[in-house]
Amino acid sequence: xxxxxxxxxxxxxxxxxxxxxxxxxxxxxxxxxxxxxxxxxxxxxxxxxxxxxxxxxxxxxxxxxxxxxxxxxxxxxxxxxxxxxxxxxxxxxxxxxxxxxxxxxxxxxxxxxxxxxxxxxxxxxxxxxxxxxxxxxxxxxxxxxxxxxxxxxxxxxxxxxxxxxxxxxxxxxxxxxxxxxxx
Numbered sequence: 001x002x003x004x005x006x007x008x009x010x011x012x013x014x015x016x017x018x019x020x021x022x023x024x025x026x027x028x029x030x031x032x033x034x035x036x037x038x039x040x041x042x043x044x045x046x047x048x049x050x051x052x053x054x055x056x057x058x059x060x061x062x063x064x065x066x067x068x069x070x071x072x073x074x075x076x077x078x079x080x081x082x083x084x085x086x087x088x089x090x091x092x093x094x095x096x097x098x099x100x101x102x103x104x105x106x107x108x109x110x111x112x113x114x115x116x117x118x119x120x121x122x123x124x125x126x127x128x129x130x131x132x133x134x135x136x137x138x139x140x141x142x143x144x145x146x147x148x149x150x151x152x153x154x155x156x157x158x159x160x161x162x163x164x165x166x167x168x169x170x171x172x173x174x175x176x177x178x179x180x181x182x183x
Contacts, residue, residue, distance in 0.1 A: 039177035045148045045155065047125070049166045050134055053143030055095065057122040059160045059173075062086050062098040063153055068107030068136065077119030095162045096121040097152050101132035108132060112139035123164040125152045125171060145171060 064085055066072065071081040077092030092114075101107045114120040124144040126133050137144035143166035152171070156162070159176035 040175040042172065042174045042178060043155070045150055045152060045171045045173065047145035047148035047152075047169050047171065048129075049169050050124075050129065050144040050146050051137045051140075051142060052167050053123070054163070054165045054167055055123045055143050056161070056163045057093065057095045059097050059156050059158055059162050060086070060089065060091050060094040060121070061153060061156055061158045062096070065099050065102035066096075067103040068101065068110035068132075069103055071103065072110055072114070074110050074113035074119060075117055077114055077117075077121075091121045092119045093122050095123040095125065095164055097125045097156050098127075099153055100126045100128040100130055101136060103132075105132060108136035108139050111136040115140045115142075123162075123166070125156070125162075125164065127151060127153055143167075145169060 062079075062085060066079065066084070067081055071079065071084065072091075073080045076090065078088060078090045079086045081087060111120070120140050120142055123142045124133075124137050124140070125148070126137075126144070126146050127148075129146040133146070143164050145164065145166050148171070156171075156173055157176065159179075161174040161176070161179055163172040165171070
C-alpha cells in the first residue's frame with residue numbers, strides 16, 4: 001500500500017463511503033462518541049383464545065418446550081428439568097411464554113396441581129397448540145393464547161410487561177426498557 005504524507009491511501013470501498021483509511025463513514029458517530037439508544041416501542045400480538053380471561057404481569061420466556069412430569073415442581077412452581085434453560089426459575093405469578101408442552105399426558109395434571117397449590121403461572125402464551133398444552137391451560141384455569149400472528153417466543157422477552165386479554169385474543173407488550181422504576 002502506498003502512502004502520502006505518512007497516511008494510508010483509502011481503498012475504493014472507503015472512497016465510495018466518503019472515508020479515508022481508519023475513519024468512520026461520513027455522518028457516523030466517532031468510535032468513542034456516546035450514542036443514545038431508544039427503548040423498543042410497545043407492540044401488540046393477536047392470537048387464538050385457549051382459556052378466556054384478562055391478566056397483567058411480567059413475562060417469563062422459555063425458548064424450549066416444558067415437561068410436566070419431571071420437568072416442574074408443582075409445590076414450588078419451579079422448573080426442575082436439569083437441562084432446561086430455565087432450570088430453577090419460578091414461574092408463579094408470571095405469564096409463561098413458551099413453545100408448548102413435551103412429555104406424557106400427565107403434563108396437564110402437573111399444571112393443575114400448581115393451581116391447587118397456588119403456584120400456577122398468571123397466564124400462558126404458547127406457540128403450538130397440542131392436546132397436552134390446551135388441556136393443561138384449561139385445568140390450570142389461567143388466561144391462555146396460542147397461534148399468535150408473530151412468534152411470541154422471539155418477540156417477547158423475559159421481564160417485558162404483558163397485558164394478556166384472552167377474551168379478545170390480544171397481548172399488549174411493554175418492553176422491559178419502557179417500564180418505570182418499581183414496575
